[in-house]
Amino acid sequence: MRGFSLNQATTKRWPLDELVAGCVEAGVEALGLWREEVSEYGTEKAAALVREAGLTVTSLCRGGFFQQPDWYDENRRAIDQAATLGTDTLVLVSGGLPDGSRDIDGARRHIGEAIGALVPDAQAAGVRLAIEPLHPMFCSDRCVVATLDQALDLAAPYPAAAVGVVIDTYHLWWDDKVWDGIARAGREDRLASFQLADWITPLPAGVLLGRGLPGTGSVDMRRFAHAVRETGFDGFVEVEVFNEEVWARPGADVLAEAIAGYEAAVA
Incomplete structure (x- = not known):
């Protein structure tokens, strides 16, 4: 693995220009970005900022x-924004059930068809669509794709260079079949992104914000x-954490702990 990448979500309240400067100061070579923050800062401006700092998105x-x-x-x-920022990976959180629906199989079929409709656009832009399976507790509203095998099955009809999958430890640690799924992702050349976040208990009231920095939980x-x-896989490894207590801390402190957690995990 080439090295560490800080996902912007981990230091959500660190302004982008300070985040970039902090990464450079810490010797970090890469970061993952989020559309909302990038759009607020200005996509072209953000692309120039990261490029001039020598960072990989x-x-x-x-x-x-x-x-x-x-x-x-x-x-x-989103595809156009990814291309402007110079990243080849657009993470897909596929979505939950349509309002009033209980047809989870139909929702998954629609996701496969939607991804297929986007493949030509993604290929033209040089961007890979990366399907991220989320923990089953998010099926109803955020993502009906809950296992790595489901993500790989959805990706299978399309070229591996155009559609891959994300392995996020927070979402997949519970699944005893994930190890076979990781091996399958490797065989099929589908592994687009690897993200580290820990599972902490008790979960907060807003379970979406229940991630911990690597080494602080059960994974x-x-x-x-x-x-x-x-x-x-020889790509960068992102640390991506959603946690109010983490966000309240100084960005440089969080970055240092994220690096330490990464080093302990991948050494």
Whole structure:
């Protein structure tokens, strides 16, 4: 694995220019970005900032939410934004059930069709669509893709260079079949992104914000890192954490702890 990448979500309240400066000062070579913060800062301006700092943008989050009526236009904008930022990976949080629906199988079929509709646009832009399976507790509203095998099955009809998958330890640590899924992702050349976040208990009231920095919870990070390394994956490894207590801390302190957690996981 080439090295560490700080996902912008981990230091959500660190302004982008300070985040970039902090990464440079710490010797960090890469970061993952989020569309909302990039759009607020200005996409072209953000692209120039990162480029002039010599940083690699490892991913842009997020596309997806295919249950929304404007999913195609919104994802086209996300693809264009990723290309402008110079990243080849657009993370897809595929979306939950449409309002009033209980048809989870139909929702998954629609996701596959939607991804297929976006493949030509992504290929033309040099951007890979990366399907991220989320923990099953998010199926109803955020992502009906809950396992790595489901993500790989959705990706399978399309070229591996155009559609891959994300392995996020927070979302997949519970699944005893994930190890076979990681090996499959390697065989099929689908592994687009690897993200570290820990599972902490008790979960906060807003479970979306229940992630911990690597090494603070229940996930066997080293086992994940070993399994991913065995596939031949040599990309950057992102630390991506959503946690109000983490966000309240100084960005430089969080970055230092994220680096230490990464080093302990992948050494």
